[in-house]
Amino acid sequence: MVGIVLVSHSRKIVEGIRELAAQMAKDAPVALAGGTEDDRLGTDMNKISNAVHDVYSEDGVLVFFDMGSAYMNAQMALDFLEEDGSKVEIVDAAFVEGAITAIVDSGLNKSMDEIKADIASMKLGKMP
């Protein structure tokens, strides 16, 4: 199953998305990286690395992010990853809709490419 990582400035946002998605897909591997290490609003490279590590498999990992520093910290996390980085991708998608679609898809055992095709129409142009 494709692992899904949710990166947000807010812990509550990622917990909310996971809760919403769990109504439809309880078994999908989802890891959260919301807020900073001292639980403020912000993003944290180490949290993102750990989240990728937690859901990593040969099937790959898709990383969703909300805005701003979330993307830069996700990129840095990938730069320093211990796992095979070619199987981990940051995706440009509306955060809530994209993540929930991907989580449900992963629960249905869809591949990385199939999931990416399903969320292709949700791009927001937030990866300059």
Place this chain on the structure above:
Amino acid sequence: MAELNQVIGALNHAADIIENNKQHLTELDGAIGDGDHGINMSRGFSFVKKTLDEGSFETAADLFKKSGMALVAHVGGASGPLFGTAFLRASMTLKDKTEITIEDYINLLKASIEGIKMRGKSDAGEKTMLDALIPAYEAGEQAVQQGKNTVEVLQAVKEGSEKGLKETEKLVAKKGRASYVGERSIGHQDPGAASVALILGAIADYFSEA
């Protein structure tokens, strides 16, 4: 210009100056951004201090790399990856040096600029830290060409960054949270540029007082 213990001294001084200006930086950010820049920078640089206190460093590259990783890991906002990348790129220019010359310093500023441009997909004139860093580098480069001594070059870098910072008041923010308020960002200094000016100023002051 500096042996490793002086580089550590200068970075510790910069960390203290950031700490002393935490409130000011947060106020600048509160006006046009999310109001956490001072707290984020203070937190990040407190971990740089910790790294410098507890670590032992074979080379200048090692020192900058570990400091950069402390910033990346602990800042918590966009400044983490941006200042972190600046330090990591600086580190790559220093390799196995155990002493930094003024030319090395100017080179590492240049490498930092390239790193920030890459990481932030940004350029001059977008009301970011680059708008203090680029004029600082240019002023320093010019001072070196003119054969100025180390303290004079460091002073030129400091003044370049302060001038750049002042100019950010006229700019419309194109990057980061301040871009959400667009035109309303005019009249305010950019907090990231303010941090750059504080750090480069602290480094200049450290060596002119030494």
